[in-house]
Amino acid sequence: MSKKHAPWKLLKKAIASQDANRVEECIDSFSATERARAISRLTDEERALLVTILSPSAAAEIVEELSESQAAEIMEDIAPSHAAEILSELPSAEQADIVGELEEKEASAILSEMLPSEAEEVRELKQYPSDTAGGLMITEYLSYPSTFTVDDVIRDLRDHSETYTHFDVKYIYVTANHHTLIGVLPLRDLLLSPKEARLSNILSEKPVFVRTKTPLEDLKKFLDASAYTGLPVVDKYGELVGVVKRADVEEALGERAEETLMKISGIAFGEELRSLPLRDRTVRRFSWLSVNIFLNLISASVIALYQNTLSEAVVLAVFLPIISDMSGCSGNQAIAVTLRELTLGIVKPYEFAWVLSKEALLGTINGLLLGAILGAVTFIWKGNIYLSLVVALALALNNLIAVSIGGTIPLFLKLFKKDPALASGPILTTITDMCGFFLVLSFATLVLSKIAG
Amino acid sequence: MSKKHAPWKLLKKAIASQDANRVEECIDSFSATERARAISRLTDEERALLVTILSPSAAAEIVEELSESQAAEIMEDIAPSHAAEILSELPSAEQADIVGELEEKEASAILSEMLPSEAEEVRELKQYPSDTAGGLMITEYLSYPSTFTVDDVIRDLRDHSETYTHFDVKYIYVTANHHTLIGVLPLRDLLLSPKEARLSNILSEKPVFVRTKTPLEDLKKFLDASAYTGLPVVDKYGELVGVVKRADVEEALGERAEETLMKISGIAFGEELRSLPLRDRTVRRFSWLSVNIFLNLISASVIALYQNTLSEAVVLAVFLPIISDMSGCSGNQAIAVTLRELTLGIVKPYEFAWVLSKEALLGTINGLLLGAILGAVTFIWKGNIYLSLVVALALALNNLIAVSIGGTIPLFLKLFKKDPALASGPILTTITDMCGFFLVLSFATLVLSKIAG
Numbered sequence: 001m002s003k004k005h006a007p008w009k010l011l012k013k014a015i016a017s018q019d020a021n022r023v024e025e026c027i028d029s030f031s032a033t034e035r036a037r038a039i040s041r042l043t044d045e046e047r048a049l050l051v052t053i054l055s056p057s058a059a060a061e062i063v064e065e066l067s068e069s070q071a072a073e074i075m076e077d078i079a080p081s082h083a084a085e086i087l088s089e090l091p092s093a094e095q096a097d098i099v100g101e102l103e104e105k106e107a108s109a110i111l112s113e114m115l116p117s118e119a120e121e122v123r124e125l126k127q128y129p130s131d132t133a134g135g136l137m138i139t140e141y142l143s144y145p146s147t148f149t150v151d152d153v154i155r156d157l158r159d160h161s162e163t164y165t166h167f168d169v170k171y172i173y174v175t176a177n178h179h180t181l182i183g184v185l186p187l188r189d190l191l192l193s194p195k196e197a198r199l200s201n202i203l204s205e206k207p208v209f210v211r212t213k214t215p216l217e218d219l220k221k222f223l224d225a226s227a228y229t230g231l232p233v234v235d236k237y238g239e240l241v242g243v244v245k246r247a248d249v250e251e252a253l254g255e256r257a258e259e260t261l262m263k264i265s266g267i268a269f270g271e272e273l274r275s276l277p278l279r280d281r282t283v284r285r286f287s288w289l290s291v292n293i294f295l296n297l298i299s300a301s302v303i304a305l306y307q308n309t310l311s312e313a314v315v316l317a318v319f320l321p322i323i324s325d326m327s328g329c330s331g332n333q334a335i336a337v338t339l340r341e342l343t344l345g346i347v348k349p350y351e352f353a354w355v356l357s358k359e360a361l362l363g364t365i366n367g368l369l370l371g372a373i374l375g376a377v378t379f380i381w382k383g384n385i386y387l388s389l390v391v392a393l394a395l396a397l398n399n400l401i402a403v404s405i406g407g408t409i410p411l412f413l414k415l416f417k418k419d420p421a422l423a424s425g426p427i428l429t430t431i432t433d434m435c436g437f438f439l440v441l442s443f444a445t446l447v448l449s450k451i452a453g
Numbered sequence: 454m455s456k457k458h459a460p461w462k463l464l465k466k467a468i469a470s471q472d473a474n475r476v477e478e479c480i481d482s483f484s485a486t487e488r489a490r491a492i493s494r495l496t497d498e499e500r501a502l503l504v505t506i507l508s509p510s511a512a513a514e515i516v517e518e519l520s521e522s523q524a525a526e527i528m529e530d531i532a533p534s535h536a537a538e539i540l541s542e543l544p545s546a547e548q549a550d551i552v553g554e555l556e557e558k559e560a561s562a563i564l565s566e567m568l569p570s571e572a573e574e575v576r577e578l579k580q581y582p583s584d585t586a587g588g589l590m591i592t593e594y595l596s597y598p599s600t601f602t603v604d605d606v607i608r609d610l611r612d613h614s615e616t617y618t619h620f621d622v623k624y625i626y627v628t629a630n631h632h633t634l635i636g637v638l639p640l641r642d643l644l645l646s647p648k649e650a651r652l653s654n655i656l657s658e659k660p661v662f663v664r665t666k667t668p669l670e671d672l673k674k675f676l677d678a679s680a681y682t683g684l685p686v687v688d689k690y691g692e693l694v695g696v697v698k699r700a701d702v703e704e705a706l707g708e709r710a711e712e713t714l715m716k717i718s719g720i721a722f723g724e725e726l727r728s729l730p731l732r733d734r735t736v737r738r739f740s741w742l743s744v745n746i747f748l749n750l751i752s753a754s755v756i757a758l759y760q761n762t763l764s765e766a767v768v769l770a771v772f773l774p775i776i777s778d779m780s781g782c783s784g785n786q787a788i789a790v791t792l793r794e795l796t797l798g799i800v801k802p803y804e805f806a807w808v809l810s811k812e813a814l815l816g817t818i819n820g821l822l823l824g825a826i827l828g829a830v831t832f833i834w835k836g837n838i839y840l841s842l843v844v845a846l847a848l849a850l851n852n853l854i855a856v857s858i859g860g861t862i863p864l865f866l867k868l869f870k871k872d873p874a875l876a877s878g879p880i881l882t883t884i885t886d887m888c889g890f891f892l893v894l895s896f897a898t899l900v901l902s903k904i905a906g
Binding site: 031032033035036037040041061064065154157158161164169170186187188190191192217218221222224225229245246247249250251253254257258260261262264265266267272273274275278281282285286288289290292293296297299300301303304307310311314315316317318319320321322324325326328329330332333335336337339340341343344345346347354355358361362365366369370373374377429433437 | 484485486488489490493494514517518607610611614617622623639640641643644645670671674675677678679682698699700702703704706707710711713714715717718719720725726727728731734735738739741742743745746749750752753754756757760763764767768769770771772773774775777778779781782783785786788789790792793794796797798799800807808811814815818819822823826827830834882886890
């Protein structure tokens with residue numbers, strides 16, 4: 001593949017030309033994968049220009065490729081009336097997500113350019129946290145009063161077929177007075193029923209529904225235990241307010257896993273792509289690194305206390321980074337397992353004892369194995385059994401400490417409503433480094449005459 | 454919440470009693486979340502017993518809660534005829550996933566107990582890699598010859614309404630001779646068409662489809678760029694062989710992100726729950742730790758080469774773990790960003806130059822900032838400007854090395870078809886540790902007379 005003609009370079013040129021036809025042709029020639037990659041390579045300015053050049057519906061497709069915060073930045077950069085036109089092309093949940101990221105002033109400016117009913121809907125949706133049924137639900141669903149006949153419904157579908165094109169029409173929702181949900185009908189049942197039948201007469205069972213505040217994890221469990229592809233969402237009065245789709249629940253869980261992945265690697269806010277401005281990327285990464293360097297200084301201060309021991313047996317300096325790194329490895333394994341079990345809801349934040357019981361024996365076995373390896377290599381290298389025992393015991397003991405802390409720290413953080421993905425790692429390594437340095441150097445001090453020289 | 458009556462403990466007791474009614478009552482009393490947690494807390498033996506006690510359809514619901522490998526283990530533990538009955542209750546894609554995890558002998562035993570047509574389907578499905586359309590697709594879809602009328606379809610739906618209950622009926626697929634896909638009809642269009650119309654006459658556009666070998670990432674991009682909730686999958690002859698649903702694509706991506714998260718934390722195979730047997734957990738974690746301890750010994754050998762320098766200026770031992778840890782932090786940030794960009798398909802494995810161009814300036818800025826902090830603290834502590842400069846320069850330079858290596862290592866591994874999630878971290882820390890130790894100790898050797906003592 002020649003890099004000269006990389007699709008994203010073609011798009012950059014087309015945008016620079018400000019020729020709407022050329023831009024549209026260029027995008028239409030891309031595969032879905034090429035398009036995503038090309039959009040990711042544009043600068044903020046190029047993206048704002050692209051979205052301005054294109055028709056609202058074509059621009060909406062571009063905006064859907066972006067993260068919510070990137071989309072919000074573009075909406076702030078273009079005219080509110082144009083932003084409103086683009087937003088109107090998106091599903092209600094996405095409109096609310098993007099508007100939720102805007103500054104209050106910008107949000108009002110854009111909402112005032114939208115249809116009042118649409119703006120009202122966005123205002124309502126954005127009040128729900130994004131990881132609840134309310135935050136995930138869409139408002140593009142079909143509901144009919146129970147007094148309607150099958151034929152009434154078919155007539156409505158026909159009359160509004162244009163509007164309903166983008167609806168996820170698999171079920172129709174049946175309501176009684178004041179939008180109270182009383183039943184769900186698969187579209188197929190409608191096809192199989194006589195046209196004159198009333199909806200109230202063909203409803204089979206009590207409707208299954210969730211509440212606006214039902215959290216993401218519960219939605220997942222609920223969907224896994226059933227065959228529904230969408231769930232009606234009711235508010236505290238039992239009124240139907242939206243539908244949450246299985247694919248959207250899975251997507252939200254996938255995004256959360258991606259975010260956790262970034263956070264445990266030290267990307268603050270869980271988001272970085274290299275197309276972001278250098279300043280944002282540098283600041284986000286540095287905010288994490290600056291905390292870590294101070295934590296490192298604290299743990300290294302333990303070494304400073306033992307400079308006398310070290311000057312007698314300078315060989316110990318070889319082992320300090322090994323102890324530090326290996327304890328970090330073991331502890332991070334335990335952190336990852338706890339994070340996953342918390343996500344799956346199969347460990348509760350108060351179950352310290354259960355986690356410790358599961359880590360203790362494992363940590364002891366692996367600690368002894370690792371200690372034996374390090375001790376053996378040390379003995380081969382230096383032929384000093386005391387030195388071997390000091391490093392082997394310190395590593396074994398510190399390994400047990402590391403898995404115990406690693407397994408339980410995310411529980412503590414969760415209990416105190418802190419983000420376990422971002423904070424667990426630095427807390428773990430600070431404690432295990434301090435313990436590890438202390439163990440090696442204090443054990444060594446005890447037998448210093450045997451290992452000095 | 455009293456731990457004495459934790460739901461999972463009740464389930465354990467009910468299983469121990471081997472009383473089918475009691476077990477069923479217990480499970481029925483659980484919420485979806487409680488059920489998932491309770492099942493996760495059972496031992497392998499308890500799970501096999503549970504699945505044996507329950508009816509095939511109730512057992513299938515339990516099996517769906519488990520990972521494929523856990524489900525496969527249970528299938529091996531129970532009678533093949535019972536396993537076949539349970540599998541028959543699952544969607545075709547899940548059947549194939551579970552059978553794919555079984556030993557060849559066990560798989561044949563179970564398949565021979567299934568309906569021949571069903572067994573054949575499973576054999577065909579399990580040949581496709583799980584991260585392609587073929588591996589993700591289900592075979593429970595509705596297809597009709599183009600010569601059928603709307604009324605023919607409605608009659609078929611009515612006659613088989615029992616069988617189709619678990620189908621995801623949103624579209625019907627229209628085929629010509631030999632199952633060649635020629636069109637897709639939303640069920641709604643069927644509802645709006647006259648009963649005597651032939652399917653060939655109400656098809657609107659050319660059908661959108663994917664191929665069995667289309668990879669997961671492309672399916673995601675394709676679905677993101679469209680409004681379809683399901684895509685027909687055709688084989689190399691253009692014949693319809695299955696349907697891949699949006700929710701299943703999202704779920705597979707979420708699982709992959711979870712797996713990556715576990716792998717970068719050093720959990721081999723990307724899976725561990727604390728309900729797994731101790732032996733499996735210990736072996737999986739140790740397999741990663743054992744590699745790391747040897748890599749650590751290699752990098753620590755650099756320190757061993759500089760024992761003379763260290764014995765002259767023992768204070769340097771304080772800085773070695775700091776340099777090692779900070780470079781690991783910076784490098785891991787870069788690894789995470791590259792992994793994510795690879796997943797999203799917005800960086801290609803050959804784009805080393807692009808990644809380096811994006812990391813170089815960022816690495817220099819953050820390196821200088823971190824170096825300045827470390828240098829300043831060192832100067833305050835020891836008042837030795839030479840020592841300050843040595844550690845500040847070494848950290849700054851090593852930070853640049855770390856982000857350059859961290860950003861590009863996943864690309865190299867991907868290019869050589871290795872798993873970047875599992876191997877990037879250890880390779881990174883080994884190289885940056887060696888470089889970091891070398892930089893501190895060789896700079897220190899240059900000005901040894903000024904910092905010794």
